[in-house]
């Protein structure tokens with residue numbers, strides 16, 4: 001488990017790193033928001049211990065940016081601050097921090113909060129997100145499609161298309177609607193793109209193809 005410790009006060013940074021290392025975590029220290037940014041470009045950690053008051057940025061604002069970034073959306077963050085006021089805690093948690101710890105804190109407390117948060121995250125990822133339609137199961141987390149126990153290998157867009165059909169099963173979806181949702185509003189393709197992908201999707205599903213119905217002059221529907 002790799003933890004990034006972001007704290008500009010060197011002595012506190014050292015103590016935090018030492019405590020986490022002693023608990024067998026791999027730790028990397030950072031002393032500013034800019035350094036953290038660089039570190040993140042190289043590798044995304046399993047957890048971040050983040051000081052609110054950094055010389056070059058505000059921790060809470062940084063969390064907001066991280067949560068907007070797909071790669072960092074789910075990275076567990078413990079916010080550390082000297083400010084004990086409730087409003088700061090609320091601001092931090094609202095911005096997307098997973099936990100909040102107030103300075104001064106005992107080193108044992110930090111370690112146990114880190115462990116508790118990692119346990120929580122593990123449980124979160126254990127609970128797989130399955131979408132089911134007939135014999136087709138989509139594991140959203142693993143991006144896997146299983147038909148009658150067999151893995152079906154789909155391209156990125158085929159997967160997105162099937163996922164969209166499954167979420168809307170029983171509903172007639174026009175080609176335009178499918179285009180909008182699977183390819184995005186600004187995609188300048190023809191609706192033939194949808195038909196082509198439906199065709200490859202059907203052929204990959206084999207026997208399971210019957211689940212995708214063509215609705216004449218409109219589009220498609222999953223039964």
Ligand code: CA
Nearest residue numbers: 008051053054
């Ligand atoms: Ca600070």
